[in-house]
Amino acid sequence: MRGVSPRPHRRGSSGDLTLTPTTSRSIPLIDISRSPSPYPRSRSAAQSEDEDEDVDVPISLRPLIRDADDVSERRGVAARRGWKSIWREGGLGRFLFGTWMGYQVYVSLLVIWIGGCGFGLLLTNRFIWWTGVYKFPYPLTTTWIQLGIAHVLLMAWSSLTRAIARPLQILGMKGLVAPSTPGPMSSSGYRTGKPSLATAFKALFKPGIGGIAGGGVLEFDRKTALLALPPAIVFMGMTVLSNLSFAYYNSYAVLPLYTLSRIGTIPLSLTLTAFLTRTSHSVSTLSSALTATLNLLLASIRPGVRVTWEGVVTGVFSTIFVSLFPIMLLRTYRSLATSLIPQGDLLTSFQPDLYASDALPYSDPSGTREETRAYYLTLHYTSMLSLCFLTPLVLLSGELSKIYHNCYFLDVPFFWFEMLCASVASFTIFAPFLLLVKATSPLAATFVSVPRDAFQLVILGGKMPVHAWVGVALCWMGTLWFAGVRRAEGRRWAVGTGAGLGR
Template identity: 25%
Template sequence: MSNEKHEKFLPSPAVHRAGPQHSLWSIISAISFYWFASLSVVFLNKAILSNSENKFPYPLFVTLFQLVVALVLLVVSGHLGKRNRLLSMVPPFEFDLDIARSVAPLSVVYVLMLTLNNLCLQLVEVTFYQVARSLSIFFNILFTYLMLRQGTSSGAMIACSIVVLGFFVGSYGETNFSWPGLLAGVGSSIFVALYGIYVKKTLSIVDNNQWRLLHYNTLISIFLLTPIVVFSGELQEMWREVYFLGDLSFWALMSFTGVMGFMINTAMFLQIKYTTALTNTISGTAKSCVQTLMAMVFYQNPISAMNGFGIFLSLFGSGLYSWVRYAEMQRK
């Protein structure tokens, strides 16, 4: 599964009240683990889909395979969690048909979010990836008003305006511009925003336990995506065109990427547990900045001055929006 989309598994953390003080080593370890898992997913998926010597341009199959890996890990973690304190946060796997029916709309949104995210990552440069997907803030504000009838503060609207401006400036200045990649990024942003809203609406069905929700969501998503992969023609094309399907190293890479996608959930849980809401917010924004800088160094993508300014505006606006929302939570 792909990077930012996996971070949406968990709902936004509540502001931490007075609680136990954790050691500096625990805090640093939690943040480092989150950064490692999140950055790994982005660059590994990019390598699989478009940048590796063994190019594998099948985003639907990649998404399905990584969901299967996540489901296996959920089942195993839930079983081991009965005896292992480290995994006790993951409940035993369960399936109730009535709950599944209620979770299904969320899973439809989730499948579209993951698929479009991987397609965007395949079609655009990693340096432009954050810009292509930056409109999730705009759509979050829009859908929150349309679906939940909740307004947004002027500060958040200003931050959102900066993000939107960065999107247009960055898109116009992108050297290796791709309309399909841009549209996939916008589509992914739409479903990221919808996913966050549907998670909040669906959590009560599973007693506000995000891991139980993840059980149902992952399994249902596999059922939804499997026929799409079959009828898309990806399997037939893979069989004809891909000469390295028997290469164990390729499947090891695919499996490791799936493991990292699953680990983002644990990493987010630990980062929320061992840090404050503000640290969690700053960490996510800083990680996006580092991700863009790493892509510039690793891939040597040509970046025009306008494109660079657009990337800066998108990252700055996203960070400002996170700060404004955090300050609002503190006041409440």
């Protein structure tokens, strides 16, 4: 008997399911199936019984995209078994970036790390400016020194990732390896040869090789610099204004007023993300974020405390730059990643409007190395350009002449140890901040400061009245509400799109 029977459906080049008729021999026109439906079974349904389901992990749920040969490894049983796959080669990366439980662990670690380092930076700067033995009340110069040391630490970190490329590959985090050359990279981050610790640090000071993004210590490209110009300006404004505002509050008793002057960060972030990224915030997100912010406002109120107008003005204006920075940083990263893709290739297999919502498109192996390079390019140019813009401000401020005449402790090692600690804190916030923005959203990354500010009021705010304790408790409850809302929304999106993170 001759007839026409449907082939097993497959995905076409556009990603749609196709049903292709073909002529075969001795095939009856009866579909023996468990389902009474006359339509062919979907791929996911056919695979749910005995086969392993392909896992397409969204780009936003990974810090950096791994190379093409890793994509085949993260498909299959290991990605479905969750934490049990950690003990296999590449299992840690598959667990963190390919499972729902791992994604939650990854985001939680980033939040705790950035929040803790932010508190350490505030405490160190407070000690440097007016509570330590060697007081250094020059916020612009302090900011310039800290950003300069943080830039050097960023170069050292990039060289370290190249030196330990093999261990990172074993852990499944090959995408963290910084590019070593401005040209195409190999799978390990090097063009040729076996990487070693000595060659990695020698390449740090070799022109055109090494550095942060593979183009050398003084890497500069005009087109790339223009793309990175907005986040660099916003980063400089955020850092300078925040430090100026913080330096003007010269006692622990007025720390709540520093928090009060920056209380508008979350409402402004909600507004900017809605207009600039066209994100539609849910009612639960709006309610939880504003509830935590209003209770932080209640905890920050201190009647009868005198403040300087400079601290209030700089604190209020800093909220604009704090709210803008994650948006500009993420937009620049995506623009650089797109510009690095060779003509004719696609960065993603599904390409909706990148700024339409917090849910990002599925990843495609063709864009893995370009996204790694775009990450380090964003860090390099943002840090370098902000230092360039800050230098004339330091020279024009007159702080250098005051330091020359008044500071007698510049040769004291303990003073530079304080500066080094603050610089390390700056680096440990700046480098993973883009990873947090990618993994969550600009709003969620900005919201990390709310529970941290509440914690700072308890630790450093001095004696707190009853209403302040109530405000802190309700602020933390609002933070848990916000985290639960964001988790539920991410879970629904992952399951609804079949991203493979629902297990």
